[in-house]
Amino acid sequence: MWCLPFSWLYRIRPSVVHDPFKALTQSTFTNDFRACPPNPNQLRWQPFDLPKNPADFVEGLATVCGAGDPKARSGVAVHVYACNQSMKNKCFYNADGDFLIVPQTGDLHILTEFGQLHVQPREILVVQVHMSVPLAGNGMLVTFQQGMRFSVQVSAPSRGYILEVFNTHFQLPDLGPIGANGLANPRDFLSPVAWFEDVDSVDYLVVSKFQGSLFSSRQDHSPFDVVAWHGNYYPYKYDLAKFMVVNAVSFDHADPSIFTVLTCPSNTPGVAVADFVIFPPQWSVQEHTFRPPWYHRNCMSEFMGLLYGRYQAKEEGFAPGGASLHSMMTPHGPDQEAFEKASCVELRPTKLEGTMAFMFESSFSMAVTQWGQNGCSKLDGSYYRCWQGLRKNFDPNWKPQQTEEPLTSPEIIQS
CATH class of the missing domain: 2.60.120.10 (Jelly Rolls)
Structure with missing residues (x-):
């Protein structure tokens, strides 16, 4: 039976204890999809660069494409991330929608208000998601739902992709005639390992994505001071190797x-x-x-x-x-x-x-x-050429055998 996604968080201090938010400049991360003229061509990008200078997860975010408007709660965005250092005394949350994170190279160790998650390439992470079925098992994908605070720790240069949705939350597809089992099974999704942090007298930076822009606020304690929680609204990961x-x-x-x-x-x-x-x-x-x-x-x-x-x-x-x-x-x-x-x-x-x-x-x-x-600087201007050598194979005089298909594309x- 479906119910409204929510969780109760029991924390040492209320999350309202922070300084006012101020605008934060991040030139490569945006939800403004009107700046460039339309381009209907097939597009391909060579591998996105790993950072040459120190950059954490937030500093390494860049938006490739998208549509819609987070203020209207309608649309999507595709981002990539590339980072080589951990977020220190710093966390991030998305007030606009859900993040589905797909690592391509480099492990991510993620601190959240709900506990810790360790995510490897071939796993996905969802931050802010509600599933209409219980989550448990083994995983490799990460989802962070709307409003959840998290901090990304890395031990080596890391790169990956992010799908952001503004409308609702991710869920398992209806299986229809497939039946009860198949595709991604609920038992294979993992929730965070229990953990909390009680740290005072620190200069902690909270980064917020709000209406497509980034803002930052400071507070004097860790935001990961949740000592207990219960509910059905929490981040999770999933192992792509378990897909049936x-x-x-x-x-x-x-x-x-x-x-x-x-x-x-x-x-x-x-x-x-x-x-x-x-x-x-x-x-x-x-x-x-x-x-x-x-x-x-x-x-x-x-x-x-x-x-x-x-x-x-x-x-x-x-x-x-x-x-x-x-x-x-x-x-x-x-x-x-x-x-x-x-x-x-x-x-x-x-x-x-x-x-x-x-x-x-x-x-x-x-x-x-x-x-x-x-x-x-990664857009492949020669992508269209991969189809230019396709030849005409049609022969109007050719008569197929009973089991053969016509020679057309x-x-x-x-x-």
Whole structure:
């Protein structure tokens, strides 16, 4: 039975004991998605840089793209982070929405008001999330829900991706005909390990994200002085290796929705504010078909990243730590090499191993920020060339055998 997400926190001092908030300048982090003119082209970024100078998690935040307005509680944003030092006497919270954090390299040790979480690459973290089912088990992903304070500690240079939603919270997708088990199982989500900190006489900086801007306030004690809590509103992590893939076993490449780990639903049934989708190691067993993703145009914005290995539809040029954005109704699909390889390969059971790609998919039409377009210097201007060598294979005189498909490029347009 669903209930309103909330938690009671029993703390040594009320969190209201702090100085007034003041504006904090952070030129690479924004929720203003109107600054750059629209760009419908397929976009790809080479791996984002790790910091050369000391930078903590907050200082290493940068926004790639997004849509909507946090003041209206409607929209999404995609950020990346790159840091090489821990947040010392400093914490962060998001008053605008939820953060889903996907580490790509480097472990994160996270202090929260609810306890501690240790997150490794291939895990995700959600800060501010409510699940309509209990959370327990083993995990690798992190979510921080709206308003939760946390501090990121690192022992080595770290980099990753963040999906922010303004509307509601992430939840498990409806399984429908799949049944009770499959995809991300509730038992595999982990909540923080109990811990609190009672520290006085320190100059502690609290950073707030409010209406798309950053502010800071100072207080003389640790914000992690919660000695007990109970409720259903807390951060959690999830191990992507525990995802149970449900795949096509006869023909055709199934819709990415079968790889959905978490979703943030909209008010329109079947339409998501954002989905977090992964493409993990799996068996591919379809026959008489084209196994990679179809060439397609659809009504969703697709931001993809690669955590490790190679992605089957882009084996060259799409590197771990980089990203791509295919905007709604802009055509995209496998590059020339992937198409030719998939068209000629013998169709026998094949296991895709040593790879983990993901997608932030949204019904919002996302705009690229100034930093994403020019500031990061990672935009690949030659991305479009990966499709230019695709040849015409159609022969009007060719007559297929009973089990063969016509020699054309499969393409889907979907709304």
